[in-house]
Amino acid sequence: MNFLRHRLLTTLLVWIGMMLAGLFIVMLQLLPIYEDAEDKSDIWMLLFFSLVVALVLSAIVGSRVIGVAIKPIENATETAMELVKGNYVARASESNASNSIELSRTINVLARNLQEITAVRVMEQERLKTLIENMGSALIMIDKQGAVSLVNKPFLEEFELTPSVVMGKFYKEIQVPIEVENFIESVFMTETHSRVQIEFLSGLKLKNFNVYGAPVIGEHERWLGIVIVFQDITELKRLEQIRKDFVANVSHELRTPVTSIKGFSETLLDGAYKDTETLLSFLEIVHTESNRLEMLINDLLDLSKVEQSGFRVNAQPMNMEAVIKRAREMIQPKIDEKSIHLKLEIQPINVLGDANRLIQVMMNLLINAVTYSSNHTEITIRLFRKDNRAIIQVEDQGIGIESSEIERLFERFYRVDRARSRNSGGTGLGLSIVKHLIEAHHGQVEVDSTVGVGTTFTIYLPLAI
Structure with missing residues (x-):
């Protein structure tokens, strides 16, 4: 120019x-x-x-x-x-x-x-960024020099990291569990596809991940680095374990009464029926085990019903005080058997619920309180209003629950004291049924417990308009 x-x-x-x-x-x-x-x-x-x-x-x-x-x-x-x-x-x-x-x-x-x-190009970059950030799985990309070139938000949140301590750093310098580091190194060194399941401790929780690693290949077959994708399967593993425990527990709970019924009936058929005293004793045991078997089957059917997708309760305005008193009457013999004092602190409140289902809830909570309480203790039932909800509390002076066990309390067949609950005839399904029924009422159930002091179950239900 x-x-x-x-x-x-x-x-x-x-x-x-x-x-x-x-x-x-x-x-x-x-x-x-x-x-x-x-x-x-x-x-x-x-x-x-x-x-x-x-x-x-x-x-x-x-x-x-x-x-x-x-x-x-x-x-x-x-x-x-x-x-x-x-x-x-x-x-x-x-x-x-x-x-x-x-x-x-x-x-x-x-x-x-x-x-x-x-x-x-900008639009494609925005799409790619949105996809990577919202893919739901943790992702990290490492270049051919071993430096981190890309991470998404789920990765940073999962391993509690920030971009400043990750981006551009050598992959061995970032603070990730040793199992994850070893897998990254394996893919980086071999430059091959790999898929494994990794289990490691994150704080106090055990995490399970399905991890996939692959080389990143550019134009003219040039190796540019590797990409690692982490899929959290912790919840799937937990559900799988619950399923396995459920099958094992059902088998065990069914086998115990069936074995007793079969054993005593075979003994009677072998000639023990000729002794009247023995006959009556064995028939009483067979009857007790039959009732236990019937109760277990009924609880399983109830649980199966309330766990079905689309389960609804017939919610209508009803008197919650009447429900509590009806549940108390039905378990009064168990209360009297252990000389437990039942204290009622009840306000007249109407809730939106299914009376029969709520009676079932209160009976399960009271039976649980009686089961884990010693003789001559006290159980308190409270009913009061707070904001726009009715609150029901069942407080006992029982053995209490360890904080580590509270999260599993509503699992099927889970027992805090297995020997005591089995001796009392419990099936281990009551609290699980309670949880599902309360959620079907659009309510909540919470547990507060101290070992050696007692446990309080709190239920929140919507008020009737």
């Missing part, structure tokens, strides 16, 4: 010089005419004005030449420099000069194409 400007200026100066030379020659031709004149000032005045006119004309012509030939090229050059800087919105002005209009149009077409390509 500077070369072109100098070229035009040089041409202009040559043209001005030629113009002045011509003017000087004309004056020389006119000089003999005025040589006899006494006053030659007119000659110099004419020469001066001729020079001024020549300079003005030269300036006009030069400005026109520069405006037509230089300005469009300068504008095109400036636009090109803006494109180089990444400003794809810049456009060159399209003048009518035939020598530059094609250049300006071409640069503008290039600018529009670059702008469209950039917009598509």
Whole structure:
């Protein structure tokens, strides 16, 4: 551009010089005419004005030449420099000069194409970023030098890290469990696909992950690094273990009464029935075990029903005080058997619920309180209103529950004291049924317990409008 400007200026100066030379020659031709004149000032005045006119004309012509030939090229050059800087919105002005209009149009077409390509690239990057951040699985990408080049939010949250301590760091420098580090190193060294299940402690919790690692291959089969994806299967493992425990517990709970019934009936058939005292004793045991078997089957059927998707209760406005008193009457014999004092602190409150199901809930909670309470202790039932909910509390003075066991308290067949609950005839399904029935009422159930002091179950139910 500077070369072109100098070229035009040089041409202009040559043209001005030629113009002045011509003017000087004309004056020389006119000089003999005025040589006899006494006053030659007119000659110099004419020469001066001729020079001024020549300079003005030269300036006009030069400005026109520069405006037509230089300005469009300068504008095109400036636009090109803006494109180089990444400003794809810049456009060159399209003048009518035939020598530059094609250049300006071409640069503008290039600018529009670059702008469209950039917009598509930005959109694709945003889509990729959104996908990676919201994929639900933790992800980390490591380049061929072993430095972390990309992590998503689930990875940082899972391992309690921040981008500043991860990005650009060597993968052995980031604080992840040794099992995860070993897997990353294995994929990085072998440059092969790999899938494993990893189990490690995260604080006090045991975590399970399905981890997939793969090499990142670019153009021309160039190895660019590796990518590792973590899928949290802790909950799936927990549910699988619950299923296994359920099958094992059901088998055990069914086998015990069946074995007793079968054993005593075989003994009677072998001739023990001839002894009346033995016959009555064995029949009493068979009857007791049959009741236990029936209760277990009924609880299993109830639990299966309330766990079904779409289970609904027949919720209607009802008197919760009447429900509590009815449940107390039905388990009064068990209360009297252990000489337990049942204390009621009840306000008259109507709730939105299914009376039969809530009686079942209260009976299960009271039976649980009696089971784990010693003789001559006290059980307190409270009913009161707080905000827009009814609150029911069942408080005992029993053995209490370890804090580590409270999370599993509502699992099927889970028992705090297995020997005591089995001896009392419990099935281990009562609290699980309670939880599902309360949730079906759009309520909540909470547990607060201290070992050696007692346990309080708190139920929140919606009030009847």
